[in-house]
Amino acid sequence: MITWQSVPETKRFIETEGAAEAVHRCFERIKQNDFNSFITLNIEDALSVAEHASGGRLCGVPIAIKDNISTHGIQTTCASKILTGYIPPYNATVIERLEREGAVIIGKTNMDEFAMGTSTETSYYGAVENPWNGRCVPGGSSGGSAAALAGGEVPLALGSDTGGSVRCPASFCGVVGLKPTYGAVSRYGLISYANSLEQIGPMATTVADAALLFNVVAGYDKRDSTSVKKQFDTTEPLDMKGMKIGVPGEYFGEGMNSVVEKAVWNAVYSFEDLGAEYKEVSMPHTKYSLAAYYIIAMSEASSNLARFDGLRYGHHAEEGDCHTSFSKTRAEGFGDEVKRRILLGSYALSAGYHDKYYLKALKVRTLVKKDFESAFKTYDMLLAPTMPYPAFKLGEKIKDPLSLYLADVNTVPINLAGVPAVSVPCGFENKLPVGLQLIGDFFDEKTILQAAHKFENSTDFHNRRPGGE
């Protein structure tokens, strides 16, 4: 059993026992849990970095990195066979920023292959267990990062969120996960799935830790042309009195679990108790979000994944001329879900269908964004369920891709619009965590993080641990 989990607790442990001991405990815990939350462990390097840790806001603090973020010298696979053995010769910008603050990289976490999934079951390296119930999925695609946090393996983790991939597993595993505003965190080094939608997001067991991690990794990077010149200060306390909250009715649609619905409404009332006012609001284009999201994401993916031809790195199938070899490499290297998305995306971009699908999806995207812009003219924050239900069983939905896609109904509109959203625990259903989604205006991470922090302080969901610890 471990006695520390939050960053302040970890720092206290490090003060008395040393950073190397903290790192050592992480590896012990990972081994003991055996959730399959990691693809690659960085044991030797992490211990040596911990021994020399000196200074920084995350001095000696262990962190887990999703396996689609490039780490110099550490294998980075995107949970795909096609990148097996690929060791990046450079660091993602977020990794540089973490190292500058003294963080210790424990390893690379398991995920859906190329972040395409909602359950972490499409990984070439096998599924991940949900620490709350080993027969359930941890959510996805950042399932390894969420499970590592919930299982007490690490106090901090990075995920990436293209259509809910940070918030979904945070919700399913009862931890905190932030999808920052598009452009807030550099994507340099994040292996692209759908560039125009995704952000690297901090994950932690408390809102304060997620905010701290966000402050470390966020900020302009000249190597990412879509990053924005903004300063983020999420630490300044926020007065909840008179805060205007919108609750979009469209986020409580068909297929919603009633316990989840109740938990979210209870959360709304908690905010009312804290002095906020709420009103129901309509976001009329929400219903088109899923279709638009999948067309855009798959179209971009079909192009982004074209580089994996086996010629320069990763899996390579030797056969015939270059085109035959490319085909065989890709046939062997990609899993079914990845192939499905490449095919659908290629189709949506092809001549004759481009206008009908891709351009149409872009138009819908603009409308969805407008829904948010108009809502934020009146409201400071929107509240909604992160996922329509708690974690489902391993194997339950994987054979039915469409039902898996539908699970993203409440997370994808946020990516289409580009606004920030954080998921925090707000209840339990059948001993499985339920997530509340706080959605903010562009670059207003501060409001949702401070509000989430207040909510966390007034509830005790975040204190509960899997197995009743």
Place this chain on the structure above:
Amino acid sequence: MAYENKDQVKIGLEIHIQLNKLNTKMFCGCRTDYQSDEPNTHTCPICLGLPGALPVVNKKAVECAIKVGLALNCKISEYTQFYRKNYYYPDLPKGFQITQYDYPIAHDGSIIIEGEDGERCVRINRAHMEEDPGRLVHEGSIEHSKYTLVDYNRSGVALLEVVTEPDLQSPKEARRFLDKLRNIIEYLDVSDVNLEGAVRVDANISIMGGQRSETKNISSHKASEKALLYEIVRQKNVLRRGKTVVQETRHFDEAREITVSLRTKEEAHDYRYFPEPDLVPFRIADLAPMIKETLPELPDAQRERFIAQYGIQEEHAKTLTAELKLATFFEEVLFKGADVMLASTWIADLLKGELNYRGKTIDSFSKTDLLEILSLLEKNKITEKSGIEIVRTLLDTQNQSVSRIVKGKGLLRIEGDEVTEMVKQAVEGNKDAVADYKNGKNEALNFIVGAVMKKTRGRADPKKVRELIIQQLHTTQAGINS
């Protein structure tokens, strides 16, 4: 005579120009001076397309493109945007090429060339930017090589693609257009067009209003003319056999000087263009006026100025401004005090001719040498013929100097008593000719002049020699009479 264009030839060109004068590539910081370096030494995660690496636009490259756009009288777009062109090839490390589609840097321009029949205005459809792919290298020939090597040093170098409307009416006009474009590019100093692969042309051609063929892989201006001439013959033969020309992409085989079919319209690639999500659209409208201020004097303007300012012949002005280095050479020689007419004739006609004959450029001739030659000519110390001999000797041998050649070959003009003496000898030595002349045969005089010129090895002034001979003959006559 009016040009008929009886085959209704329509040619449109797509010209790829490597912006190799930039220090760095289009989307990363790798240096572009890879030409003499080991393969794959000018690479980084970005131009190798490693997972997670993102492109960042080279601002200088955009400025160069705007420069060219302005020089081609184009409109500069308010916003410009990059797109992805998706296709698989080993030289393309990302599986797509970053290029432009809608919103190119520049559009709707035109330049005027010397056409078959007076001036021809060639409309420019657009000028857009893209990245160069890597380079495939084969052991021996492409057919016999057992493997292909890939060099990514070129990958990501900035290219500018200029697309014309099908306004050209003959292969010769196509070549003239290319010469003119190359000339402008040279003046703008955005590309060293002489480097291998710096300019690549795709040529679209149709005849008799039929379908067009697109010929790729044309690497020189001469080759473009050859490829187009071949295409006209080929398409005419197709029509003669009662068939129709199909729209297709063809490849120019430079060695065999023919074009071969690559793929038909049905087999055309679907490039699935879509906006590059990693690069946001950006405003360039504000850059254009500032860049316009910095545009250098372009060839057409310079030609007009040479005629107006120096009063030189139009043909000479044309030749001089067809090459920036030649024009600069000319003006520098003038600045050092050379005579304008002498300098323009000698550089544009004589020197240029000798250089062309040897496949050399003006770089291989020193200004000081020319100045010395011009000064000798001006002072009448050497004849034009000797001047040419000096030029040739300087071009063909090493470590020479004008004075040494003049001395060594004894090229200084022969004057005064020396010439008079030779004339005397010639008159005495050609009694028959003298007799003929006296009998009224004027041609006989030419014979004697020729004899003197031969003896002086061309170093005397033939006019003067003629005068002296007549004088001499009259003196002799007077002597006989007395």
